[in-house]
Amino acid sequence: MSDNPYSEDNLPNAKVKKVKADVQVKLITIGNSAVGKTALILRYFDEVFSHNSAPTMGVVTKFTNKKILDKNVRLQMFDTAGQEKF
DSSP states (O other): OOSOTTSGGGSTTTTSOOOOOSEEEEEEEOOSTTSSHHHHHHHHHHOOOOSOOOOOOSEEEEEEEEEETTEEEEEEEEEEOSSTTO
């Protein structure tokens, strides 16, 4: 575990096994509020769906590793708030 509070080790989904990635993909979701950005990300990463989720404040980051065409792919997805006040 890192002493840096902002390292990947200290993020909520840091349980993702560290694997040397051949490819890194970073995706950012943007859009109006209450259109399902968070629901889409939670469905993909956590395999859950909720009709009632709290608004995202700031940015939430999720990570996963996948094996695609014999390549280790590291996916990092950013869930952004859809409201200007955040």
